[in-house]
Amino acid sequence: MHTDEYEISLGRELYLCKKSIARLQKFLFSMERKYNMGTAAFIEDFNNGKLSDRNEDFKAWLDNYTILKSWEKRNKEFEEIFLRMKIC
Numbered sequence: 001m002h003t004d005e006y007e008i009s010l011g012r013e014l015y016l017c018k019k020s021i022a023r024l025q026k027f028l029f030s031m032e033r034k035y036n037m038g039t040a041a042f043i044e045d046f047n048n049g050k051l052s053d054r055n056e057d058f059k060a061w062l063d064n065y066t067i068l069k070s071w072e073k074r075n076k077e078f079e080e081i082f083l084r085m086k087i088c
Contacts, residue, residue, distance in 0.1 A: 010082050017075040024068040031061045039065055 028039050034057070035042070042061060045051050051058055 007085055010078060010085065014078050014082060017071055017078060020071045021068065021075060024064050024071065027064045028068065031057065
């Protein structure tokens with residue numbers, strides 16, 4: 001059943017997802033600039049033990065990357081539901 005309330009709620013969730021994603025991307029970009037390394041290279045080096053797991057920045061970078069991937073997945077799911085609602 002499709003109602004305006006569902007659409008409004010889903011729209012709000014999409015908005016919050018996008019804001020969270022933007023905030024996390026901004027953090028990752030700041031780490032990339034600080035360490036002159038892309039996030040993909042950082043993740044690879046960190047996972048291969050080339051970078052210290054005692055560095056608080058590196059822990060935060062990894063945590064924020066993991067959280068970003070979760071938010072991106074959630075955003076994709078919400079967008080798919082929203083699109084289905086618009087079609088029906």
